[in-house]
Amino acid sequence: MDRLKNKVVMITGGARGVGYCMCKRFVEENPAVIYSIDMADGCYEHPLVRPVKLSITDRPALVKFAEEVKKEFGRVDVLINNAAITRDAMLYKMTEEQWDAVINVNLKGTFNMTQAVVPFMREQKTGSIISISSGSGVYGNIGQTNYAATKAGLIGMTYSWAKELNLHGEQIRCNVLAPDNIETEMARTIPAKILEPLIARTPLKRMCQPVEVANTALFLASDEASFINGQVVCVNGGLRL
Ligand SMILES: NC(=O)c1ccc[n+]([C@@H]2O[C@H](COP(=O)([O-])OP(=O)(O)OC[C@H]3O[C@@H](n4cnc5c(N)ncnc54)[C@H](O)[C@@H]3O)[C@@H](O)[C@H]2O)c1
Numbered sequence: 001m002d003r004l005k006n007k008v009v010m011i012t013g014g015a016r017g018v019g020y021c022m023c024k025r026f027v028e029e030n031p032a033v034i035y036s037i038d039m040a041d042g043c044y045e046h047p048l049v050r051p052v053k054l055s056i057t058d059r060p061a062l063v064k065f066a067e068e069v070k071k072e073f074g075r076v077d078v079l080i081n082n083a084a085i086t087r088d089a090m091l092y093k094m095t096e097e098q099w100d101a102v103i104n105v106n107l108k109g110t111f112n113m114t115q116a117v118v119p120f121m122r123e124q125k126t127g128s129i130i131s132i133s134s135g136s137g138v139y140g141n142i143g144q145t146n147y148a149a150t151k152a153g154l155i156g157m158t159y160s161w162a163k164e165l166n167l168h169g170e171q172i173r174c175n176v177l178a179p180d181n182i183e184t185e186m187a188r189t190i191p192a193k194i195l196e197p198l199i200a201r202t203p204l205k206r207m208c209q210p211v212e213v214a215n216t217a218l219f220l221a222s223d224e225a226s227f228i229n230g231q232v233v234c235v236n237g238g239l240r241l
Contacts, residue, residue: 162230
Protein backbone atom coordinates (compact mmCIF):
# COMPACT_ATOMS: atom_id res chain seq x y z
CA MET A 1 0.00 0.00 0.00
CA ASP A 2 3.02 2.30 0.23
CA ARG A 3 4.84 1.46 -2.95
CA LEU A 4 4.74 5.07 -4.17
CA LYS A 5 4.97 6.72 -0.76
CA ASN A 6 5.82 10.44 -1.08
CA LYS A 7 6.65 10.05 -4.78
CA VAL A 8 5.72 12.71 -7.33
CA VAL A 9 4.20 10.90 -10.30
CA MET A 10 3.29 12.12 -13.79
CA ILE A 11 1.06 10.15 -16.13
CA THR A 12 0.33 11.38 -19.66
CA GLY A 13 -3.01 10.50 -21.24
CA GLY A 14 -4.66 10.26 -17.82
CA ALA A 15 -8.14 11.34 -18.94
CA ARG A 16 -9.28 7.89 -19.98
CA GLY A 17 -8.29 4.30 -20.70
CA VAL A 18 -5.04 2.95 -19.26
CA GLY A 19 -3.87 6.35 -17.98
CA TYR A 20 -7.09 6.87 -16.01
CA CYS A 21 -6.81 3.36 -14.61
CA MET A 22 -3.19 3.97 -13.57
CA CYS A 23 -4.23 7.10 -11.65
CA LYS A 24 -6.96 5.10 -9.90
CA ARG A 25 -4.60 2.23 -9.04
CA PHE A 26 -1.60 4.39 -8.08
CA VAL A 27 -3.45 6.53 -5.47
CA GLU A 28 -3.82 3.35 -3.40
CA GLU A 29 -0.01 3.44 -2.97
CA ASN A 30 0.10 6.83 -1.22
CA PRO A 31 2.07 9.04 -3.65
CA ALA A 32 2.65 12.72 -2.83
CA VAL A 33 0.73 13.67 -5.98
CA ILE A 34 -0.19 12.31 -9.40
CA TYR A 35 -0.26 14.78 -12.28
CA SER A 36 -2.70 13.51 -14.87
CA ILE A 37 -1.58 15.19 -18.09
CA ASP A 38 -4.01 15.19 -21.01
CA MET A 39 -5.29 17.62 -23.59
CA ALA A 40 -8.78 16.15 -23.12
CA ASP A 41 -10.95 16.94 -20.12
CA GLY A 42 -11.42 14.52 -17.28
CA CYS A 43 -9.31 12.58 -14.84
CA TYR A 44 -9.79 10.17 -11.95
CA GLU A 45 -11.25 12.33 -9.20
CA HIS A 46 -9.22 12.01 -6.04
CA PRO A 47 -7.49 14.54 -3.76
CA LEU A 48 -4.08 13.20 -4.84
CA VAL A 49 -4.76 13.41 -8.58
CA ARG A 50 -4.23 16.73 -10.28
CA PRO A 51 -5.46 17.28 -13.84
CA VAL A 52 -3.08 19.20 -16.09
CA LYS A 53 -4.66 20.18 -19.37
CA LEU A 54 -2.02 20.32 -22.05
CA SER A 55 -0.87 18.50 -25.15
CA ILE A 56 2.48 16.74 -25.03
CA THR A 57 3.08 18.27 -28.47
CA ASP A 58 3.14 21.75 -26.89
CA ARG A 59 6.75 22.28 -25.79
CA PRO A 60 6.31 25.80 -24.32
CA ALA A 61 3.36 24.55 -22.21
CA LEU A 62 5.50 21.67 -20.93
CA VAL A 63 8.31 24.03 -19.93
CA LYS A 64 5.81 26.22 -18.04
CA PHE A 65 4.30 23.19 -16.33
CA ALA A 66 7.76 21.94 -15.26
CA GLU A 67 8.49 25.35 -13.74
CA GLU A 68 5.30 25.11 -11.67
CA VAL A 69 6.23 21.62 -10.47
CA LYS A 70 9.70 22.88 -9.56
CA LYS A 71 8.18 25.59 -7.37
CA GLU A 72 5.69 23.32 -5.67
CA PHE A 73 7.36 19.91 -5.25
CA GLY A 74 10.85 20.41 -6.66
CA ARG A 75 11.05 16.79 -7.78
CA VAL A 76 9.57 14.19 -10.14
CA ASP A 77 10.05 10.53 -9.24
CA VAL A 78 7.98 8.69 -11.82
CA LEU A 79 7.06 9.55 -15.41
CA ILE A 80 4.68 7.33 -17.33
CA ASN A 81 4.66 8.18 -21.04
CA ASN A 82 1.26 6.75 -21.86
CA ALA A 83 -0.51 9.25 -24.17
CA ALA A 84 -0.80 8.09 -27.77
CA ILE A 85 -3.04 8.14 -30.82
CA THR A 86 -3.67 5.87 -33.77
CA ARG A 87 -4.37 6.79 -37.41
CA ASP A 88 -4.35 3.34 -38.98
CA ALA A 89 -4.12 2.71 -42.73
CA MET A 90 -2.35 0.30 -45.03
CA LEU A 91 1.04 1.62 -46.18
CA TYR A 92 -0.18 2.20 -49.74
CA LYS A 93 -3.08 4.33 -48.48
CA MET A 94 -1.49 6.13 -45.53
CA THR A 95 -1.51 9.90 -45.94
CA GLU A 96 1.30 12.19 -44.90
CA GLU A 97 -1.12 13.74 -42.37
CA GLN A 98 -1.73 10.32 -40.77
CA TRP A 99 2.01 9.67 -40.59
CA ASP A 100 2.85 13.12 -39.18
CA ALA A 101 0.04 13.15 -36.59
CA VAL A 102 1.09 9.85 -35.03
CA ILE A 103 4.81 10.67 -35.09
CA ASN A 104 4.15 14.07 -33.55
CA VAL A 105 2.15 12.78 -30.58
CA ASN A 106 3.53 9.31 -29.86
CA LEU A 107 7.21 9.82 -30.62
CA LYS A 108 7.96 13.54 -30.46
CA GLY A 109 5.42 14.07 -27.65
CA THR A 110 7.18 11.42 -25.55
CA PHE A 111 10.52 13.06 -26.32
CA ASN A 112 9.08 16.47 -25.32
CA MET A 113 7.60 15.19 -22.07
CA THR A 114 10.71 13.28 -21.05
CA GLN A 115 12.97 16.21 -21.86
CA ALA A 116 10.82 18.44 -19.62
CA VAL A 117 11.07 16.00 -16.71
CA VAL A 118 14.60 14.66 -16.97
CA PRO A 119 16.33 17.71 -15.35
CA PHE A 120 14.49 16.84 -12.10
CA MET A 121 15.70 13.25 -12.22
CA ARG A 122 19.26 14.25 -13.10
CA GLU A 123 19.34 16.57 -10.11
CA GLN A 124 17.86 13.96 -7.76
CA LYS A 125 19.96 11.21 -9.40
CA THR A 126 16.95 8.89 -9.17
CA GLY A 127 13.75 8.26 -11.09
CA SER A 128 11.71 5.81 -13.08
CA ILE A 129 10.57 6.49 -16.65
CA ILE A 130 8.12 4.03 -18.16
CA SER A 131 7.04 4.43 -21.76
CA ILE A 132 4.02 2.52 -23.01
CA SER A 133 4.83 0.86 -26.30
CA SER A 134 2.83 -1.93 -27.92
CA GLY A 135 3.23 -5.33 -29.52
CA SER A 136 3.03 -3.35 -32.78
CA GLY A 137 6.40 -1.82 -31.94
CA VAL A 138 7.94 -5.18 -31.08
CA TYR A 139 6.48 -7.39 -33.83
CA GLY A 140 4.96 -4.88 -36.33
CA ASN A 141 1.27 -4.87 -37.24
CA ILE A 142 -0.82 -4.67 -40.39
CA GLY A 143 -2.16 -1.16 -41.03
CA GLN A 144 0.08 0.43 -38.42
CA THR A 145 3.24 1.62 -40.20
CA ASN A 146 3.06 4.98 -38.42
CA TYR A 147 2.03 3.65 -34.98
CA ALA A 148 4.52 0.73 -35.09
CA ALA A 149 7.32 3.14 -36.04
CA THR A 150 6.57 5.27 -32.98
CA LYS A 151 6.21 2.31 -30.64
CA ALA A 152 9.50 0.80 -31.87
CA GLY A 153 10.97 4.30 -31.51
CA LEU A 154 10.05 4.36 -27.82
CA ILE A 155 12.09 1.19 -27.35
CA GLY A 156 15.14 2.75 -29.04
CA MET A 157 14.80 5.94 -27.00
CA THR A 158 14.42 3.96 -23.78
CA TYR A 159 17.49 1.80 -24.47
CA SER A 160 19.44 5.04 -25.03
CA TRP A 161 18.11 6.74 -21.89
CA ALA A 162 18.84 3.65 -19.79
CA LYS A 163 22.51 4.15 -20.66
CA GLU A 164 22.77 7.91 -21.04
CA LEU A 165 20.99 8.94 -17.84
CA ASN A 166 23.13 6.71 -15.65
CA LEU A 167 26.62 7.71 -16.78
CA HIS A 168 27.60 9.09 -13.36
CA GLY A 169 26.20 6.52 -10.95
CA GLU A 170 22.61 7.79 -11.07
CA GLN A 171 19.72 5.37 -10.56
CA ILE A 172 17.35 6.60 -13.27
CA ARG A 173 15.59 3.50 -14.52
CA CYS A 174 14.06 3.63 -17.99
CA ASN A 175 11.82 0.83 -19.18
CA VAL A 176 9.17 0.05 -21.77
CA LEU A 177 5.91 -1.69 -21.17
CA ALA A 178 4.49 -3.32 -24.30
CA PRO A 179 0.87 -4.42 -23.96
CA ASP A 180 -1.60 -5.71 -26.55
CA ASN A 181 -5.36 -5.61 -26.98
CA ILE A 182 -6.30 -3.70 -23.87
CA GLU A 183 -10.03 -3.25 -23.37
CA THR A 184 -10.20 0.57 -23.83
CA GLU A 185 -11.60 3.10 -26.33
CA MET A 186 -8.47 2.69 -28.48
CA ALA A 187 -9.09 -1.04 -28.92
CA ARG A 188 -12.75 -0.37 -29.75
CA THR A 189 -11.54 1.12 -33.06
CA ILE A 190 -10.18 -2.31 -34.10
CA PRO A 191 -12.71 -4.08 -36.36
CA ALA A 192 -14.14 -7.34 -34.89
CA LYS A 193 -12.81 -9.32 -37.87
CA ILE A 194 -9.29 -8.34 -36.81
CA LEU A 195 -9.75 -8.40 -33.03
CA GLU A 196 -11.44 -11.80 -32.71
CA PRO A 197 -8.65 -13.79 -34.42
CA LEU A 198 -6.12 -11.93 -32.26
CA ILE A 199 -7.92 -13.03 -29.10
CA ALA A 200 -8.10 -16.59 -30.47
CA ARG A 201 -4.30 -16.52 -31.03
CA THR A 202 -3.65 -15.19 -27.51
CA PRO A 203 -2.73 -18.15 -25.27
CA LEU A 204 -4.81 -16.65 -22.42
CA LYS A 205 -7.78 -16.26 -24.87
CA ARG A 206 -8.94 -12.85 -23.71
CA MET A 207 -8.20 -9.12 -23.90
CA CYS A 208 -5.95 -7.36 -21.41
CA GLN A 209 -7.66 -5.37 -18.68
CA PRO A 210 -6.33 -1.82 -18.09
CA VAL A 211 -5.56 -2.66 -14.44
CA GLU A 212 -3.18 -5.41 -15.60
CA VAL A 213 -1.12 -2.77 -17.38
CA ALA A 214 -1.43 -0.43 -14.38
CA ASN A 215 -0.16 -3.12 -11.99
CA THR A 216 2.88 -3.80 -14.16
CA ALA A 217 3.64 -0.08 -14.46
CA LEU A 218 3.27 0.23 -10.69
CA PHE A 219 5.85 -2.50 -10.15
CA LEU A 220 8.29 -0.86 -12.59
CA ALA A 221 7.70 2.54 -10.98
CA SER A 222 8.30 1.25 -7.46
CA ASP A 223 11.57 0.55 -5.67
CA GLU A 224 10.73 -3.17 -5.92
CA ALA A 225 12.03 -2.95 -9.50
CA SER A 226 15.25 -1.23 -8.41
CA PHE A 227 17.57 -3.22 -10.74
CA ILE A 228 15.27 -3.31 -13.76
CA ASN A 229 16.58 -0.87 -16.36
CA GLY A 230 16.50 -0.83 -20.17
CA GLN A 231 13.91 -3.58 -20.49
CA VAL A 232 10.80 -4.20 -22.57
CA VAL A 233 8.13 -5.88 -20.47
CA CYS A 234 5.40 -7.41 -22.62
CA VAL A 235 1.92 -7.64 -21.10
CA ASN A 236 0.18 -9.63 -23.80
CA GLY A 237 -1.10 -12.95 -22.44
CA GLY A 238 1.57 -14.70 -24.52
CA LEU A 239 0.43 -13.28 -27.90
CA ARG A 240 3.12 -12.77 -30.51
CA LEU A 241 1.46 -10.52 -33.09
N1 LIG B 1 -5.73 -0.16 -26.15
C1 LIG B 1 -4.89 -1.05 -26.66
O1 LIG B 1 -5.28 -2.12 -27.11
C2 LIG B 1 -3.40 -0.80 -26.63
C3 LIG B 1 -2.55 -1.82 -27.05
C4 LIG B 1 -1.17 -1.62 -27.00
C5 LIG B 1 -0.67 -0.42 -26.51
N2 LIG B 1 -1.51 0.55 -26.12
C6 LIG B 1 -0.93 1.80 -25.63
O2 LIG B 1 -1.38 2.03 -24.30
C7 LIG B 1 -1.45 3.44 -24.06
C8 LIG B 1 -2.83 3.82 -23.56
O3 LIG B 1 -3.79 3.42 -24.52
P1 LIG B 1 -5.36 3.58 -24.26
O4 LIG B 1 -5.99 2.38 -24.87
O5 LIG B 1 -5.64 3.93 -22.84
O6 LIG B 1 -5.66 4.85 -25.21
P2 LIG B 1 -6.88 5.86 -25.17
O7 LIG B 1 -7.03 6.33 -26.58
O8 LIG B 1 -8.06 5.28 -24.48
O9 LIG B 1 -6.32 7.05 -24.27
C9 LIG B 1 -5.23 7.83 -24.68
C10 LIG B 1 -5.24 9.14 -23.92
O10 LIG B 1 -4.15 9.94 -24.41
C11 LIG B 1 -4.60 11.26 -24.56
N3 LIG B 1 -3.81 11.98 -25.55
C12 LIG B 1 -3.79 11.78 -26.90
N4 LIG B 1 -3.00 12.69 -27.47
C13 LIG B 1 -2.50 13.47 -26.47
C14 LIG B 1 -1.64 14.59 -26.45
N5 LIG B 1 -1.14 15.11 -27.56
N6 LIG B 1 -1.33 15.14 -25.25
C15 LIG B 1 -1.84 14.64 -24.10
N7 LIG B 1 -2.68 13.59 -24.07
C16 LIG B 1 -3.01 13.03 -25.25
C17 LIG B 1 -6.05 11.12 -25.02
O11 LIG B 1 -6.79 12.33 -24.83
C18 LIG B 1 -6.52 9.97 -24.16
O12 LIG B 1 -7.06 10.42 -22.93
C19 LIG B 1 -1.08 4.10 -25.39
O13 LIG B 1 0.29 4.42 -25.40
C20 LIG B 1 -1.35 3.03 -26.41
O14 LIG B 1 -0.60 3.19 -27.60
C21 LIG B 1 -2.87 0.40 -26.16
